[in-house]
Amino acid sequence: MGHGVEPAGIGFYTARVKNIDVNIGRRCNLRCVFCLDGQISSKQRQWVPLASAKQELRKGWEAGCRSMGLLGGEPTVYPHVLELLEFARELGFVRLALYTNGLRLGDAAFCDRLVDAGVTRLGISIHGHRPALEDRITTREGSFEAKLAGIRRLLVHKKRGRLPHGLAVNPVITRLNLPHLLPIFRFFSRVGVDDFRFNFVRAIGRAEGSRELTPRYRDAARACVELIVENERRLHRSLSFGDFPFCVWPWEVLGSEVLRRRYIGEFHDLVTDVTLFEAPSEDADHLDRFNWAERRKAWLKQKFDACEGCAFFDDCEGVYRCYSDLYGIGEFGAVSESGVRRKKSGVRRKK
Secondary structure, eight states, X not given: OOOSOSOOOTTOSSSOOEEEEEEOOOOOSOOOTTOTTTTOOTGGGSOOOHHHHHHHHHHHHHTTOOEEEEESSOGGGSTTHHHHHHHHHHHTOSEEEEEEOSGGGGSHXXXXXXXXXXXXXXXXXXXXXXXXXXXXXXXXXXXXXXXXHHHHHHHHHHHTTOOTTOEEEOOEEOTTTGGGHHHHHHHHHHHTOOEEEEEEOOOOGGGTTOTTTOOOHHHHHHHHHHHHHHIIIIIOOEEEEESOOGGGSOHHHHTOHHHHHHHBGGGTOOEEEEEEESSOSSOGGGEEEEXXXXXXXXXXXXXXXXXXXXXXXXXXXXXXXXXXXXXXXXXXXXXXXXXXXXXXXXXXXXX
């Protein structure tokens, strides 16, 4: 499930546009090895009633949101996805985003209907540049070819001006694709994609407790710097990285305000309110409404005693708790304005 975690698209970088994301159900047509929803109950996989989803979009509109997104699970298999997009467009939303694994986009007719319904931005989760890698991660043969066909078709729509807020490729960084990040970036750049968001895997769901899937931050950051160098020298794409604590970046990136704001995800994300239907029902008691950034910082991530005094303390969200449970906190510590890194501390920050 991805909550407003890719660059916001043309016209949304400088304006702090308020966004609402609605999770319309956790069913999915893939079973990715790192799936966040891999251990939920059958009751939680029910589809959200269309009337309930419309009500949440209307509430978001009335609260001042002019950007919306649909989350899953996999929203393209939601029976009412086209009607819901049309409803959002009729309400007046300017930016209509869909976060998808991309499998159904291989159906050309369905792909066209999504665009006709009003979607203005798609974030597509694809994690490899070759069938063997992508199909291994999604555990479904043929997923790479279907996704790639959809991306190519959407790029045609984009060239015609029909996706004004962009088409992004959103790989999740795991040990499986870590050696291939630069080839992935190059491959989809050649295809014509100009918007990328790489997010660090969260070790919950199917990836819970898995060192086989979860790399060390230091290794992932090193690989990501290769993408930054390639982008600065040659490709010049919109590229950012999500869920990396600031202190794992080398000073060459962290110490440059231009590079820091260009590549670190916190500077790209929209102000996003989320509606999550814990057990889809007309009953409002099953709703979980929250601000996504606040949820990450208050519940999902943490900072440590060693973070105190860091020059980037306010901007950095910290470290996912599931990561520190897996590897400890020895990699993290405060960074001064001159780039001096304080000796790491093994003490967790007091709550």
